[in-house]
Structure formats: C-alpha cells, structure tokens
Amino acid sequence: MNTRVLAASPATLSTAAELLASGQLVAFPTETVYGLGANALDKDAVLSIFAAKDRPADNPLIVHIWHREQLKDICEVSPLAEKLMDAFWPGPLTLLMPRKESIPLEVTAGLPTVAVRMPSHPVAAELLRVCDLPIAAPSANRSGKPSPTTAQHVFTDMDGRIPLIIDGGSCDVGLESTVLDINQPTPCILRPGGVTQAMLERVIGPVTVAGSVLRPLQKGEKALSPGMMYKHYSPDGQVSLVEGAEAHVVAALRELHHQAEANGHRACVMCFSEHVADLADCHPHDLGSQACPEEVARRLFETLRRLDDEHMDAIFSEVVPPEGVGLAVMNRLGRAAAFRTIQAKEVIEKA
Ligand code: AMP
C-alpha cells in the first residue's frame, strides 16, 4: 500500500473523511500524540488498527468525538462525567464510561467500559466534525515503540500499512492523554497525562493514582488498564535512571557514560538543558529544562526514538520529580527503563 503524507487542509480532511467512512485507516495529529483512526462503529475497520500496529487484541482503544451529542450512542454519561467534560474537554483527558451496544467489543477489548476523549487539536477536531463518526484511535506507532509526536515518526512506523497520514506538525503535550476511571467510589488515574491529579482534584475532589503507574506490574497482578501490561516506550538499548542530588547526578552520569564506553558500548546520557554543556563529552541528549516538565514531556518520545536511530545501547537518564506533569513523564521514562534505577551517590563513591 502506498502511504501518502498530506499537509492538513480542507481537501486533505475531506479525503481523510472519505477513507474513514469506507472503513480505512487515517493517522492524524492530536494535542497529545498522533492517533491512528478508524470508524469506531465498524468492527472490521477497528480490527485493521490492531493489524497495522501489531497491537495485542486485549489492549482497548480510545474513541474520539468532536461533539457531546455523539455520546448518546457510545456510553452512559453520569453527572460526574458531565462535570469533568465541562472542565477539561476538549483536551487530554480520557474518561472510562459504561459502554453501549453500538460500540463493538473489539474497541473495548471485551471490557464493559469504553474510553472516550474529545481532542482539542484543531486538525483532529475538524476531521472529527467533517467525518461526523466516532473515531477509535490509539497512538499511531507500532506496538512497543514510543508514541509518535510528528508525522515523520508515524511514517517511519506505518509506511506501507495505511493509506494516509495527515501532517499537522509537532504535538503540543507530547504524551498520551490522562486515562481516568470514574466507575469506582474514588476516581482513579490509570495513566497519567497532561491533565494532572491536582487539576482533577480541584474540580471533583479526591482522585487516586493506580499503584502500577510508577512500578512494574507484580507477578499475577491484574492491570486496571490493559495497556499497562505491555512493554512500552522502549528504545532498543538499555535505559537506566540515575537518581540523587543534582551535583551527584551530573558526576554519576559522566562516570557511567565513561565506564560503558570503556566496556565497548555505544553510550549516551539524557540530561536537562542546564547540564548539556557540563556533559558535552558524554553524547548528551537534551530532555529540556528541568524547570519545565511540560517541555520534558513534549520532547521525551522524540528523544527515545533518536536513541534507536543512533543505535545507542547504554543510555543513562536524569529523572524529574514525579509530580504534576512530571508523574506522566516518569511513568513513560520508568517503563522505557523497565524501572531500572541507579543511585548517583553509590556510583561516585565507587569511582
Ligand atoms: P493508546 O491510545 O494507544 O495509548 O491506548 C489507549 C489506552 O487506554 C490503552 O492502552 C488502555 O490502557 C487505556 N484504555 C482504553 N480503554 C480502556 C478501558 N475500557 N479500561 C481501561 N483502560 C482503557
């Protein structure tokens, strides 16, 4: 299949809408990451998303809408859900709500709830308006790769597998949406994203965060959110997180990099902009400013992809405090590192 990449324009959006209506796949930009969309009401179209991504069938999809009227055919909407939609839609918040019959079980991986979101990106919103269908769309990467934040990333993963990628530039948030389960006594964040726990609590009171957000699933533990079961966001090389006081971390990154190179590895560090000059001889990859976790979020997946392009096999990374958007960053970075952590102080003491 020939994969076209077209700049967002009215003509591109009407081509995309025709493809979606005929059961085909279209990748499109959203404010979080690029999505791989299909008509959520068409079971076969939905199945082709799983095929194009090599995605396990038990990992459910998020349904995207442009208008709340569409919800009447998709899910049951509670007063709590209405309150959250009033506050955060359109935007990077996905709500789990009881599924209605017209949504095929392939979308929800057999679960009784369906995940729904209203994106704020103007291209996504306009595409959803023009096609006027609920669109099931996971991230437009091959399963196991970092989510795509540019049309080029999508092309790298999906060339020959889908007919159209709409190019709308770089994504603003850069990490996938916050997934919130509102079907339990205290709403629970299953996946942290751009809408933070504090932002949610200001609107609806106490919100919890699923325990597995910052650690691997334990043996036999059931994932509340099926996506968390899978190896995710992994570069091919081994990523290690380096923790400790700032001065220790910079010294430890230098030491670890030199040790790895001495052992014949292609080694690099991921560090904050503030430390790039200090670590100039350690092949630094700039994560963005430590004062701005939003910037780190925006750049993270692009940085992880670059590690593979450069065939790095030993990667040492700084960490951000797991608060606010930093929680979402550490959820993704932790998974990229399989939660492998090194204490900076111990490295320096041994050196
Ligand atoms: P993606 O958009 O590729 O990041 O994938 C959507 C993610 O949303 C999945 O990996 C799940 O973790 C989560 N999700 C979607 N539907 C449900 C659901 N019904 N229950 C729990 N988690 C869900």
Ligand code: MG
């Ligand atoms: Mg994904």
